[in-house]
Amino acid sequence: MSNKRIVSGMRPTGKLHLGHFHGVLSNWLELQKSYECFFFAADWHSLTTEYANTDGIKDSINEMVLDWLAFGIDPEQSVIFEQSKVPQHAELNLILGMITPVSWLERNPTYKEMQENLSTKDLSTFGFLGYPVLMASDIIVYKSAKVPVGQDQVPHLEITREIARRFNYLYGEVFPEPQALLTETPKVLGLDGRKMSKSYNNAIFLSDDAETTRKKVLSMVTDTQRVYKKDPGEPDRCVAFALHSLYVPQEKRDEIVVGCRSAELGCVDCKKILAQCMIDTLAPFRAKREELASKPGVVDEVLTEGSRKAEVVAKETMNEVRAALKV
Known part of the structure; x- marks a missing residue:
């Protein structure tokens, strides 16, 4: 043994x-x-x-x-x-x-x-x-x-x-x-801030295509205390930002934090960055999955x-x- x-x-x-x-x-x-x-x-x-x-x-x-x-x-x-x-x-x-x-x-x-x-x-x-x-x-x-x-x-x-x-x-x-x-x-965290779960209908699946991923990310909850784009935000309160640490390079994350807290960067633009980084990271896996599924x-x-x-x-x-x- x-x-x-x-x-x-x-x-x-x-x-x-x-x-x-x-x-x-x-x-x-x-x-x-x-x-x-x-x-x-x-x-x-x-x-x-x-x-x-x-x-x-x-x-x-x-x-x-x-x-x-x-x-x-x-x-x-x-x-x-x-x-x-x-x-x-x-x-x-x-x-x-x-x-x-x-x-x-x-x-x-x-x-x-x-x-x-x-x-x-x-x-x-x-x-x-x-x-x-x-x-x-x-x-x-x-x-x-x-x-x-x-x-x-x-x-x-x-x-x-x-x-x-x-x-x-x-x-x-x-x-x-x-x-x-x-x-x-x-x-x-899932799209609504709860733990990601299929049963909560708040999940981003590994096999989702790029467009589905983008739509889901753009629907995510952000900083609920930031009512308008002109209001300063706080990344630590943002559900979407929790995924940045997994998919967005550190240098870019640092820029996002500054832009969020100074209200120079809006939530939609921030989530677009996250969506693209996520799509790029998952692309090789998704291509491999499609290849396997075809056999x-x-x-x-x-x-x-x-x-x-x-x-x-x-x-x-x-x-x-x-x-x-x-x-």
Whole structure:
């Protein structure tokens, strides 16, 4: 088992937006240079909340993985696979479910929070309560040494560590306790100032064309206290300016700050600069995505081969698990 193995997954929700790139994908790109990486489309996890509406999951996987590949997640460097195509995830989930106390799941901070946020859905299911067990299975079936998480996700990883610890206590040492690989995740604001999210309808998608991107940026909230162009503005109050640090060169940003605070630069002109910088930055990715999308079956080929590679590793682990269980 490599002590530099990383496992990370993403629920398929379709095309990815800027928040996904800066929060997850950019980190994956760096990790695959130094670690043995397993990146998966977590389609079974989608069923914990979308069990009544599964029609779009397959298309969502295709759109999501196209974004991965276009941005440089490389199947030659990383194992890219589909969770449901590796049945050992489900087998280990069943076994770990036998030993995981219900109280551990009920105290999971996300459990009640998601029930409140998704109040229109019936989440009083065994699968939703037990999704941390499936998450643990996803990680430890590959004996992952580290898991990339933000600070707010560390408590979730602790459940995985507790489950691995309990298995080892009952049956002997099989699983390493995965460590958190803390990652900086910039908060990317959407068009309306809230966190960028598809569900809020405030997202700029990585695959949006140039004109769509421009229109979205020009619609963004700016400094709400700057009523007229002649009024001095404050970039720190401006939602749109939050994206400047990601796309506009520092020298140009310095000019914008001066122009905003002196009222020499209007909000519309400022957003035009941001839109063009964003379009220029994303152009190579968008061209690569169009090229990949023109090749039928390219995502299926990547996922089929990646799932085959992942299953080889997962089978080895499950052989050890069965030996430990003496079954």
